[in-house]
Amino acid sequence: MRSLPARLLLITDRTQSPRPLTETVAMALEGGCRWVMLREKDLPPDELLALAHEIAALTAAKGATLTINSDIAAAQALKAGLHLPTGGKPLGARSVLGPKVLIGQSAHSVEEAEKALDSGADYVTLSPIFASASKPGHGPALGSEGLRQVAARLQIPIVALAGIDVDNAGTCLKAGAAAVAVMGGIMRAQDPAAEVRDLLAALAKAAS
Numbered sequence: 001m002r003s004l005p006a007r008l009l010l011i012t013d014r015t016q017s018p019r020p021l022t023e024t025v026a027m028a029l030e031g032g033c034r035w036v037m038l039r040e041k042d043l044p045p046d047e048l049l050a051l052a053h054e055i056a057a058l059t060a061a062k063g064a065t066l067t068i069n070s071d072i073a074a075a076q077a078l079k080a081g082l083h084l085p086t087g088g089k090p091l092g093a094r095s096v097l098g099p100k101v102l103i104g105q106s107a108h109s110v111e112e113a114e115k116a117l118d119s120g121a122d123y124v125t126l127s128p129i130f131a132s133a134s135k136p137g138h139g140p141a142l143g144s145e146g147l148r149q150v151a152a153r154l155q156i157p158i159v160a161l162a163g164i165d166v167d168n169a170g171t172c173l174k175a176g177a178a179a180v181a182v183m184g185g186i187m188r189a190q191d192p193a194a195e196v197r198d199l200l201a202a203l204a205k206a207a208s
Helices: 021-030 045-061 072-078 090-097 110-118 143-153 169-174 192-207
Strands: 008-011 035-038 065-069 081-084 103-107 123-126 158-161 179-182
Touching: 008 192, 021 035, 021 045, 021 192, 035 045, 045 065, 045 072, 065 072, 072 081, 072 090, 081 090, 090 103, 103 110, 110 123, 110 143, 143 158, 143 169, 169 179, 169 192, 179 192
Parallel strands: 008 035, 008 179, 035 065, 065 081, 081 103, 103 123, 123 158, 158 179
Antiparallel strands: none
16 A cells, blocks of 8 residues: 655635735745645646646645646656546556556545556545535535544555644544645645645544
8 A cells, every 4th residue: 555645735725815826835835735736627737837846846845745736748848746536547647657656536435446446546535535525515525434434444545634723633533544735724824834734634633
């Protein structure tokens, strides 16, 4: 089973950030974030690539891992990881990106996670674990018990996603997640660095 770059994955959404996205990402990196997924699906390819170059410079400066959501051309150009939607084709992406690139896939059930594993994904994001302010009405939430059941059945790293905060991040690790993903809680934070530090502390406590 492939290990993940970090216990905390920041997923971007510039529409939720009160400041330019690059500033929010830079602050999160200062707080200790070491894995960033650029997820700006509404941007045209050329604008996404330009933004990806900016984010890549920030992550490289901190030795952090960059993953691009869905855009295989941008991932290839930046030698970044790639995250695919449910039903994506990891093996096809790997034939383009190479064997060492980290490729993940979204899943919302044990069946979808199994398909991702069979398709060659290195990890899955499993959601929604809890109710999410970023995607209200997206569900039903699996909860920590649902996460535990999926983790017990599958030999693939699971990144718990949706509604993750300082209070429940550790619960996700104890339920079998290899990492947690946070979007709005960091994007909307007045102090993203402090939010990341608090999340990392909660995860370290749960893992100890």
